[in-house]
Amino acid sequence: MASPSGNSSSHPVSFILLGIPGLETIQFWIAFPFCAMYIVAVLGNITLLHIIRIDHTLHEPMYLFLAMLAVTDLVLSSSTQPKMLAIFWLHAHEIEYHACLIQVFFIHTFSSVESGVLMAMALDRYVAICFPLRHSSILTPSAVIKLGAVVLMRGLLLVSPFCFMVSRMPYCPSRVIPQSYCEHMAVLKLVCADTRVNRGYGLFVAFSVGGFDMIVISISYVMILRAVLRLPSGEARLKAFGTCASHICVILALYIPALFSFLTHRFGHHVPHMRVDYLLNGEHISHPMASPSGNSSSHPVSFILLGIPGLETIQFWIAFPFCAMYIVAVLGNITLLHIIRIDHTLHEPMYLFLAMLAVTDLVLSSSTQPKMLAIFWLHAHEIEYHACLIQVFFIHTFSSVESGVLMAMALDRYVAICFPLQHSSILTPSVVIKLGTIVLMRGILWVSPFCFMVSNMPFCPSRVIPQSYCEHMAVLKLVCADTRVNRGYGLFVAFSVAGFDMIVISISYVMILRAVLRLPSGEARLKAFGTCASHICVILALYIPALFSFLTHRFGHHVPHMVHILFANLYLLVPPMLNPIIYGVRTKQIRDRVVQGCCGKEL
Template identity: 85%
Template sequence: MLTSRNSSSHPMYFILLGIPGLENSQFWIAFLFCVMYIVAVVGNITVIHIIRIDRTLHEPMYLFLAMLAVTDLVLSTSTQPKMLAIFWFHNHEIEYHACLIQVFFIHAFSSVESGVLMAMALDRYVAICFPLRHSSILTPTVVGKLGAAVMIRGLLWVSPFCFMISRMPFCPNQIIPQSYCEHMAVLKLVCADTRVNRAYGLFVAFSVVGFDMMIISISYVMILKAVLALPSGEARMKAFGTCASHIGVILAFYVPALFTFLTHRFGHHVPRVVHIMLAILYLLVPPMLNPIIYGVKTKQIRDRVIQGFCGKSN
C-alpha cells in the first residue's frame, strides 16, 4: 500500500516497473546492460587516468575528452545500478527524493554532454580552419571557462524541473512504467495542471539541444569547406578521419536522445517496449562507445593503453 508523506501529498516512493512487456526476459537482458556498464566505467576511467598522468595530452581536444568521460560516468552511474537492482533483485521501489535526484542528474548531465560535444566541435573547427592559432585561441583558461559554462548551464537550466515537481500534488497511482525516473514520466503522475512544466521542458530542450546542434552544424559546414579546399588528397583524408570519430559520437548521443524526447510528447503510437529500450540505450550506449571510439581513433590514447598492458604483462 502506497502512502503519502503528509499534507504535502508527496509519495513516499515510486514503483519503477523496469521494461513492461519484457518482464520474463529482463533478468537476462540485464547481463548485457551490466557488461555495457562495466565497459563504460572501465573505458571512461581509463581515458581520464591517461589524460591526467600524461602532460602531453593537456591540450583542448583531450581536456574536452576528459570532461566527456566524467559526464558519461555520471550519466551511466545515475541509472544503471538501480536498473540492475530492478532486473535482478526485483527492487522496484525508489524513494521520492532519490527519484528527483535521478531526474536532476539525468537531465543536467545530458545537457552537459551536449555542451561538451559542442565545445569539441568548436575545437575541431579551430584546429582545422586556424591551425597556427589553435593554441592561442583555445588556451587552458578558455577551455576551463567553456567547461564551466556548460556545467553551470546544465545545473541552472535543469534545477527548476525538480523544484516545480516537488511543489506539486501527486495522484494515488505512483507507478512509473520505465526503468528510471525521467522528467516527463514523473510529470505524468502529477494531479495538477502541468502545462507550465511541459512548456519549460520544451524551452530547455530547444534552448540547449537546439543551440548546441546549431553550433555543431555551423562548425562542421565550415570544416567541410576548409577540408575540401585542401590541395592534397592525403591531407583531406586525414582531416576527415580526425572528425569522423566525433561525428559518430554526436550521432550516438543525439539520435536516441531526440527519439526519446519526441516519443514522450508526440509518439503515442510507438510501442512502449521500443521507447523504453531506446531510453535505456540512450544513457548507456554513448558512455560505452565514446572511450572505445576515441581510444581506437586517438593514437596517443591508444599507445598509452597498449603501453599499460605491455608493462603489466612484462
C-alpha cells in the same frame, strides 16, 4: 477471401502492413532518416563491390568475403526498405500474398547468409593470424567460393521450409501485419491452426545457424587471442588486433539487434503493440502517503519503478548485456581519464574536452544503471521520492552537459583546422575550463527548475513509473494538476540546449568542410577529416537515440512502452560505452597508451 462459414481460408489474396503502429502521424517524417540510411547502405556497398572488382590487389580472401557481405547487405536492405518507404510516403500498405512469402524467404535466407559470411571471415582472421605463411595456400580463391556457396546453400535449404509450411496452412480472416515488412513469426500469427511445428522449426533454424556460427566465431577469436598474446612486441599485437576490429564491430551490429528481435518475438507474446495500462496490474496502492479522502497528496514517500513492462519474464537475462555495457563504459572512461591525466602530451584542448566527456559519461551511466540492475536482479523496484528527484536532476543536467561538451569539441575542431597556427593561443587551458564551467552551469540552471516545479505539485495516489529510472516526463505523468507549464518549459529547455548546440556544431562543420576542400592534396584532406571522424561518430551516438526518445515521449503516445523504455535505457548507456571505444580506437596517442598498459610496459 475468407470462407463464409468458417474462420479460415486457404490463404488471403494480400496482407496489410501497418508500418509502425502508434507513430502513424509522424511516419512521413520518420521515413527521411530511413531513406538516408538506405541510400548510404546501397551506395556504400556498391562502391565497395566496385573497388574490390577493379583493384586486383584486393582479390584476397578477406576482401572476397567482404564482397559477399556487401552483396548480402544489398539484398537484405532492398528486400524491406523500398516497401517500407512506400508505406510511409505513399500509404501503400497492401502486399500481395506471394510477394509477402518472397519477402520472408529473402529476409531469413540472407540473414542466415550474413551470419555465415561473418563466420567465414572469422575463420579467415584465424588463419591469417595463426598461420600467416599458409594463409594463401589454405584459403585459395576456390576455397573462398566454396565456403560462400555452402553458406548460401545452408540459408536456402534451411529457410525454404518456412515458406512451404506456411503456404500449406489455413489463415484467419484477419490479414493485418503490425509492422513494415513480412517475416516468419509475423505471418505465422495470422494462421488459424496449430503452429507448434513451425515455431519449433524456427527455433531449430535460429539455434542451428546463429548458435553454430557464434560457436565457430568464438573459438576462432579464442585462438586468435592466444596467438596474439604470444607475439613479442606491443606494436605487433596492436596490428594483429587492428585487423579484427572491423569484423568484431560488424558482428556486434548484427547479433545484438538479432538477439533482441528473436527474444521479443519468441518470448514477449504479451508485449503490447500499442499500449499497456500498467496501473491495472493488480497493484492498488493503499499507502500512508495518499490522502484518504481525495485523489492527490503533497508528494509520495516513494515511487515504484517497473523496469521494462512486458518483458518481466526475461528481465533477469536482459540485465546481463546491460551490466556488460555498463562495465565497459565505466572501465573505458576511467582508463581514458587516467591516460589523459598521466600523459602530459595529452594536456591539449581536444583531450581536456574528452576528459570532460568521460566524466559526464561516468555520471550519466552511474545515475541509472546500478538501480536498473537492482530492479532486474534483486526486484528492488522502490525508489525514495527525493532520490527520484535527484536522479531526474542528474540525468537531465548531464545530458545537457554532454551535448554542450560535444559543441565545445566541434569548436575545438573548427579552430584546429581553420586556424591551426592560432589554435593554442585561442583555446588556452583557462579558456577550455571556462567553456566547461559554462556548459556545466547551463545544465544546472536550466534543469533545476524541473525539480523545483515538480516538488511543489500535488501527486495522484498512483506511484508507479513504468520504466527503470526517474526522468522528468515520467514523474510529471503522476502529477494531479495542470502540467502545461512544466511541459512547455521542458520543450523550451530541449530546443534551447539541443537546438543551440546542433546549430553551433553544424556551422562549425560547414566552416571545416570549406577549409578542408581548399587544401591542395588529398592526403591533407583525409588527415583533416580523420581528426573529426571520432567526434562525428560520438555526436550521432548521442543525438539519434535522444531524438527518437524525445519524439516518442512528446508525440508518440501510442508507441509501446517497451520501445520507449529500451531506447531510454540505451540512450543513457550506449554513448558512455561507445565514446571511449571510438576515441581509443581512432586516437593514436590513447591507443598506444592502452596497448603499452596491456603489454605490461611502463607508461
